[in-house]
Amino acid sequence: MKKLLVLLLFLVPAMAPATASADAGLAPDLGRAAALIGEAAKWEVENKRVPSVAVAIVGPEGVRWSGTWGKADAEGKVPATPETIYRAGSVSKLFTDVAVMRLVEQGKLNLDAPVSTYLPSFKPRNPFGGQITLRQLMTHRSGLVREAPRGNYFDIAPKGQADSVLSLNETSLVAAPGTITKYSNAGIAVVGEVVARVTGMPYEQAVSTLVFRPLGMASSGMTAAPFQGRIAYSEMAAFDGPRIPAPPIELGTPAAGSLFTTLGDLGRFAQAMLNRGKLPDGVLLKPATLDEMWRRQFPGDASTRGYGIGFALSQIDGQRVVGHGGAIYGHVTDVLIMPDSGIAVVAFATVDSSNSAGKLADYALRTVAAIAKGANPPAFGTGTLVTGPDAKRLSGWFTNGKASVSTRIYNEHLVIDAPELVGDIRRTANGFIVEDAQTRYDKLAIADDGSWIDLAGTRYTRGTMPEPPQPAADFAALVGNYGWDHNVIRIYERDGRPFAWVEWVDHMPLTRVDANRYAFPKQGGLYPLEALTFERNAKGAVTALSLSGIRFPRRDFGAEIEAKVRSDMQTGGAALRAEALKASPPKEIRPKPSDLVALTSVDPTIRLDIRYAGTNNFLGTPVYESSAAFLQRPAAEALGRVNQALRKRGFGLLIHDAYRPWFVTKMFWDASPPSSRMFVADPSQGSRHNRGAAVDLTMFELKTGKPIVTTGRYDEFSTRSYSNFVGGTDHQRWLREVLRSAIEAEGFDVYPEEWWHFDYGDWRDYPIGNQTFEELGKKAK
Known part of the structure; x- marks a missing residue:
C-alpha cells in the first residue's frame, strides 16, 4: 500500500518571482529595504513550504511598496499579486473596535456602561458579580470564555452572529469582569452585535x-462570496500530520475574525492610523480617540505587551508599536504600526498558524526604521535543518526528573518533542533554534556531544527512557481524538500527565478535576481557565467531550477512512489478479541482484501475521495466495539480529508484510478509484516493498504472546501512523521507540509516516520483483 500521508503532503509549486509594486521608482533607502525583505520572504516560502506570502510597507502617503511571493492557487499556476484576497482573521477586531469608537464619538455608545444597556438579552451566568462593559470586552477583560457554544471557530453551520451571542447565555464567566486578560473571540462578537x-x-x-x-x-x-476566485489558496499543517487544503469555513462571529482583504486595502487602514485618523476627504477618528485606543488600559501589567482598546501594544527597538495579528484556517496576518516614526507594515502568509507573517512584519518594520535612521538593518533569522551524523548524534531522550524531551530524526532531519513545544530543529550561527512553518522558539541550547538539552534555562540530561507505567484506567479511556475533519482536540498522556492538543498547534497540560472533567492551565495557551468535560454512554464508553459548551464527538479517523476506502474499492479480486499478472513491471537497471530469502529461514522465532493473505487489511479481501515473508538476504539477516536483541527485552518480531510482488501493487491501483489512489503506490514507479528491502512489522510480548498496542493500528489511515505522532500514552510511545531503536540499530530507517514500516539502507539498489510467494518457495527448495 502506498503511503497515504506522504501523498497528502502537497508539493510546493515552483517559486514565483516576487511581484512588487513600483520597484523601479523606489527611493534608494526603500529600495534597499525592499530587496532585503524580498530575500527574507523567499526564504520563508522555500524553507517552510508556504504557498504564498505578501508584504506591504506603508507610510502617511499610503502603500510605498508591496511584494508577493509564491502562488495563489492550489495547482501552483497563478502567482500571488497585491490584488490577491487574504483572510485577516483577528485583525477584523480592529475594524469592529474602530466602528465602536466612531459611535462613541457620535455619542451613541459609552465604553463604560454595562453592555446590557445595549443588549438586554445578553445574560451569561456571572458567579463573580459586576457588570461587563464595552471597554472590558474590547480589551479582553470581560471574563468570557474564548468561543461561543454556537457559531464558534469550529462551527461549520453557524446561524449568524446574533445567535452566537445568544448562546453565550448558556455559559458562565471564568473570571470576574475587569480582573484578568483572557482573549475572547466571543467577547468581540458581543461588541459586533452592539454595533x-x-x-x-x-x-x-x-x-x-x-x-x-x-x-x-x-x-x-466580512464574507467570502464577493471575492470567489481571488482568495489565496492556503493549507493546514501540523507537526505530526499532512498538509491539507484549508477549509473555507466562515465564522458565526464575523466581528472577531471574518475579514477578507488585500495588501492595498489593509494598507489604507494603516495609512489612516499613521495620519492619526485623518482621511483625504474627511476624518475616520479624532486624534484623541486614537490616543485612547493606543493607551494601555490596564497599566498594572508591567509587561512590555498589553492591550489598548482593540490594539495590541508593544515595543520594537525602543519605539512603540500598535497593531494586531490574525489567524484563521490557513491564513495568517500581521499589522504593525509605528506611529511615532510614520511607518507601518502589513504581512500575509498562507499556512495555518504560520509564524511567517509575524516574522516578516517584524523584520520589515525594523529594517525600514533602521535604514531610515541611517543605521544597519537587522539580520533576518534563518537556520539550516540538522541532518546526517549531526542529527544521529543529537537524537535521544532527555529528562530533568519530572519532564522529558525527545529529539528524533523525522524525514531525515532532527525534530524536537517537548511538553509544550514541537518542531524542526535548525542550526544557526549562534547555536540552535526550533523553527518550522508554525513554531519559532530560540531559547534552545544543545550540548555538542548531545549529553543535554536546555529549554529556557531548564536543563534536560540524556538518558534511557524507562518503561512507563500504564495510565490510570479512567484517564486511559479518554485518550483519543475528538472533533471533525477540519479541527480536532487530541487527548494524550505525557510524562504521566494528561495533555490536550487544540487547534492544530496548542499542546497544553490538563489538571484532573474528576474522572470526567479536566481543566486547562490558569495561564497560557488558547483556553486558560476553561475545562473539558467528557460524555459517556450508558455502558460507560466515552462518546464526546465538551469545551465550554462546544461538543466534540469522539472519532476514529483511521477506521472511518478505511471503511470509505473499502466501500470505494472495485470487487472481483480474481479478475483483478488475472489482469495484473498479465502486465509487466517497469524496466529498470539496479546495481544489486535480487536474493530474496524467507524470514523464518533466517530466524524461525520470527512470527508471521501476513495481513494481505487474509481479510484483515484495508481491502478486506486476500491478495496473497499464501502466508509468507521474504526479504533481500542482508535485510533478512539484519532483521534476525533485531529479533534476537528484542527477545532479550521480552519481545519478538511480528511481521505483517515484507516483499510484495509488483502485480499486487498493480491490483491495489486498479481496485482503487481515482479518489482513493492516494492510499496506494503507483505501479509505474513500483514500491519499496516490490524491491524486497522494506518490511511492515510490530512486536509481541514473549510472556503473553499478544501483539503490543502502540499509538495506532497497522495500516491505519490517520496521523496516529506517523513515526513522530504526539499522542497516545507514554507506554504506547515507549513501545514504538523500543521497536524503532532496535531496528534502526541494524541499518533500517523508519518510514516517516508509518511507525511500522522500515526500509533497509540500500533498498533503492534492488530491482522491482514480480515473483509470487509460491514461485519463491519452490526456488528455495
Missing part, C-alpha cells in the same frame, strides 16, 4: 458603512 443594534443594521453592513467605505476599502468584506 448592529445601535446602528440598526446587520453587523457586516454597519462595519462597511462606518469603516470600509470611508477608507476606500473596495476589496474588503
Whole structure:
C-alpha cells in the first residue's frame, strides 16, 4: 500500500518571482529595504513550504511598496499579486473596535456602561458579580470564555452572529469582569452585535458603512462570496500530520475574525492610523480617540505587551508599536504600526498558524526604521535543518526528573518533542533554534556531544527512557481524538500527565478535576481557565467531550477512512489478479541482484501475521495466495539480529508484510478509484516493498504472546501512523521507540509516516520483483 500521508503532503509549486509594486521608482533607502525583505520572504516560502506570502510597507502617503511571493492557487499556476484576497482573521477586531469608537464619538455608545444597556438579552451566568462593559470586552477583560457554544471557530453551520451571542447565555464567566486578560473571540462578537443594534443594521453592513467605505476599502468584506476566485489558496499543517487544503469555513462571529482583504486595502487602514485618523476627504477618528485606543488600559501589567482598546501594544527597538495579528484556517496576518516614526507594515502568509507573517512584519518594520535612521538593518533569522551524523548524534531522550524531551530524526532531519513545544530543529550561527512553518522558539541550547538539552534555562540530561507505567484506567479511556475533519482536540498522556492538543498547534497540560472533567492551565495557551468535560454512554464508553459548551464527538479517523476506502474499492479480486499478472513491471537497471530469502529461514522465532493473505487489511479481501515473508538476504539477516536483541527485552518480531510482488501493487491501483489512489503506490514507479528491502512489522510480548498496542493500528489511515505522532500514552510511545531503536540499530530507517514500516539502507539498489510467494518457495527448495 502506498503511503497515504506522504501523498497528502502537497508539493510546493515552483517559486514565483516576487511581484512588487513600483520597484523601479523606489527611493534608494526603500529600495534597499525592499530587496532585503524580498530575500527574507523567499526564504520563508522555500524553507517552510508556504504557498504564498505578501508584504506591504506603508507610510502617511499610503502603500510605498508591496511584494508577493509564491502562488495563489492550489495547482501552483497563478502567482500571488497585491490584488490577491487574504483572510485577516483577528485583525477584523480592529475594524469592529474602530466602528465602536466612531459611535462613541457620535455619542451613541459609552465604553463604560454595562453592555446590557445595549443588549438586554445578553445574560451569561456571572458567579463573580459586576457588570461587563464595552471597554472590558474590547480589551479582553470581560471574563468570557474564548468561543461561543454556537457559531464558534469550529462551527461549520453557524446561524449568524446574533445567535452566537445568544448562546453565550448558556455559559458562565471564568473570571470576574475587569480582573484578568483572557482573549475572547466571543467577547468581540458581543461588541459586533452592539454595533448592529445601535446602528440598526446587520453587523457586516454597519462595519462597511462606518469603516470600509470611508477608507476606500473596495476589496474588503466580512464574507467570502464577493471575492470567489481571488482568495489565496492556503493549507493546514501540523507537526505530526499532512498538509491539507484549508477549509473555507466562515465564522458565526464575523466581528472577531471574518475579514477578507488585500495588501492595498489593509494598507489604507494603516495609512489612516499613521495620519492619526485623518482621511483625504474627511476624518475616520479624532486624534484623541486614537490616543485612547493606543493607551494601555490596564497599566498594572508591567509587561512590555498589553492591550489598548482593540490594539495590541508593544515595543520594537525602543519605539512603540500598535497593531494586531490574525489567524484563521490557513491564513495568517500581521499589522504593525509605528506611529511615532510614520511607518507601518502589513504581512500575509498562507499556512495555518504560520509564524511567517509575524516574522516578516517584524523584520520589515525594523529594517525600514533602521535604514531610515541611517543605521544597519537587522539580520533576518534563518537556520539550516540538522541532518546526517549531526542529527544521529543529537537524537535521544532527555529528562530533568519530572519532564522529558525527545529529539528524533523525522524525514531525515532532527525534530524536537517537548511538553509544550514541537518542531524542526535548525542550526544557526549562534547555536540552535526550533523553527518550522508554525513554531519559532530560540531559547534552545544543545550540548555538542548531545549529553543535554536546555529549554529556557531548564536543563534536560540524556538518558534511557524507562518503561512507563500504564495510565490510570479512567484517564486511559479518554485518550483519543475528538472533533471533525477540519479541527480536532487530541487527548494524550505525557510524562504521566494528561495533555490536550487544540487547534492544530496548542499542546497544553490538563489538571484532573474528576474522572470526567479536566481543566486547562490558569495561564497560557488558547483556553486558560476553561475545562473539558467528557460524555459517556450508558455502558460507560466515552462518546464526546465538551469545551465550554462546544461538543466534540469522539472519532476514529483511521477506521472511518478505511471503511470509505473499502466501500470505494472495485470487487472481483480474481479478475483483478488475472489482469495484473498479465502486465509487466517497469524496466529498470539496479546495481544489486535480487536474493530474496524467507524470514523464518533466517530466524524461525520470527512470527508471521501476513495481513494481505487474509481479510484483515484495508481491502478486506486476500491478495496473497499464501502466508509468507521474504526479504533481500542482508535485510533478512539484519532483521534476525533485531529479533534476537528484542527477545532479550521480552519481545519478538511480528511481521505483517515484507516483499510484495509488483502485480499486487498493480491490483491495489486498479481496485482503487481515482479518489482513493492516494492510499496506494503507483505501479509505474513500483514500491519499496516490490524491491524486497522494506518490511511492515510490530512486536509481541514473549510472556503473553499478544501483539503490543502502540499509538495506532497497522495500516491505519490517520496521523496516529506517523513515526513522530504526539499522542497516545507514554507506554504506547515507549513501545514504538523500543521497536524503532532496535531496528534502526541494524541499518533500517523508519518510514516517516508509518511507525511500522522500515526500509533497509540500500533498498533503492534492488530491482522491482514480480515473483509470487509460491514461485519463491519452490526456488528455495
